[in-house]
Amino acid sequence: MRKVLAILAAMSVVVAALxxxxxxxxxxxxxxxxxxLPDGWLPEGIAIGKGTTFYSGSRANGAIxxxxxxxxxxxxxxxxxxxxxxxxxxxxxxxxxxxxxxxxTGKGTVYDTRSxxxxxxxxxxxxxxxxxxxxxxxxxxxxxxxxxPELYRVPLGKGGKVNPAAAPVKLPLGGDWQQMAGFNANGxxxxxxxxxxxxxxxxxxxxYRVDPGTGIATKIDLGGASMTAGDGLLLQGSTLxxxxxxxxxxxxxxxxxxxxxxxxxxxxxxxxxxxxTTIARFGMSLYAINARxxxxxxxxTTYTVVKVMR
Numbered sequence: 211m212r213k214v215l216a217i218l219a220a221m222s223v224v225v226a227a228l229x230x231x232x233x234x235x236x237x238x239x240x241x242x243x244x245x246x247l248p249d250g251w252l253p254e255g256i257a258i259g260k261g262t263t264f265y266s267g268s269r270a271n272g273a274i275x276x277x278x279x280x281x282x283x284x285x286x287x288x289x290x291x292x293x294x295x296x297x298x299x300x301x302x303x304x305x306x307x308x309x310x311x312x313x314x315t316g317k318g319t320v321y322d323t324r325s326x327x328x329x330x331x332x333x334x335x336x337x338x339x340x341x342x343x344x345x346x347x348x349x350x351x352x353x354x355x356x357x358x359p360e361l362y363r364v365p366l367g368k369g370g371k372v373n374p375a376a377a378p379v380k381l382p383l384g385g386d387w388q389q390m391a392g393f394n395a396n397g398x399x400x401x402x403x404x405x406x407x408x409x410x411x412x413x414x415x416x417x418y419r420v421d422p423g424t425g426i427a428t429k430i431d432l433g434g435a436s437m438t439a440g441d442g443l444l445l446q447g448s449t450l451x452x453x454x455x456x457x458x459x460x461x462x463x464x465x466x467x468x469x470x471x472x473x474x475x476x477x478x479x480x481x482x483x484x485x486x487t488t489i490a491r492f493g494m495s496l497y498a499i500n501a502r503x504x505x506x507x508x509x510x511t512t513y514t515v516v517k518v519m520r
Contacts, residue, residue: 241495242282244482245515247275253513255299255343255442256499257308258490259323265308266499266515267296270507274308274321279492279517287326298343298397298442298488300351302370309351311344318344318353318364320372330374334362343397343442343488346370347404352381352422354395354409359383361395361409361425383409383420387427390414397443397488399450406469410440410452417452419469428470435474437461442488444496451478451489451520453498458483460496460518482516496520 247253252269259265262280265287267273272294277284295313302309307329308321316337320330334341339357346352348370353362361381367373383395390413399408400422407420409427415436418427437452444451450472452461460478465471478496484505486498498516505511 241280241517243517245277245279245282245284245497245517247277247499247513247515248286249513250507250509250511251275251513252501252507253499254297254487254501255311256488256490256497256515257299257301258492258497259301259305259308262492264490264492264497264515265299265301267299267310269295269297269313272296272310272312272319274310274326277515279495279497279515288321297341298354300344300346302346302351302366302372303348304370307346307372309344309346311341311353313342314338314340316341318351318362318378320351329372330376332364332376332378334364334378335360335380340393342393342395345398345400345407347400347422349404350422352398352400352407354398356393356395356412359387359389359394361398361407361420363422381422381425383418383425383427385418385426386429387411387418388414388416397441397453399443399445401445401469408443408445408450408469410437410443412438412440414438415440417450417463417472430465430469431471432463433471433473435461435463435472441486444489444491446491446520449475451496453486453489455485455487455501455503458486460486460489460498462520478518478520480516480518482514484514486516491520494520 271290273290274288276287298311415438417430442453487501
């Protein structure tokens, strides 16, 4: 018995020493604040999947990078191809498929997150305009078009199954929608039940509630606030996060239940922002991707993902 007590006493001393030195600090608290992407990557979209996995696409050649927000490490998951582009990214509800907006290629592509294989490729419109962002509901994927007043709907099968043979549907934007010179429809989000879409017009600074069945857009009254330079969107309950790229800001907007009114609650920024374009959420953090549009791209230009508290 004395021997057992002596062992227990010794163990308590060791534990106390470990606590004193911080060796028992809870894992996950030291996630990196800034995560490096490959040099010359030209990123714009980001999505966070299962566990601590994140994805980033390349505007240079459509490659997809898969990294880890906990360790900051990662590698190229889908190789790039000449003529390909990856802009906005979104995962389906089971995180089994990654949907990619193809920019000026006019395409939308889908990758199987388990294998990295191409699951589907859709021709949404003719090349030369700009398929900018994407959101996935349980019934369909919706892609924005920044050069024309229209969205594209790709129907999904039962249980959100991807159908490579599905025919994309053009959804003209009507109602209050105002098409202007420059980039228009940009970031897109959807309510949890898929009843409504939310789209930001980067040129006008307006937010719209859009009917996914008709394309009828209703302007969201922000009480005079503007979302010019609005890019990626993230909807969490009644809170909408709006990335304002060239302003290096994320606006936090509280929306009414019917999504027809909103008020800017605060603005998130960081000295590490360098033209952030899109965001994804992990726990209480937001991860913003720096597109660095104002920096001339070279093969050695650095790009990063920045973590901020939401």
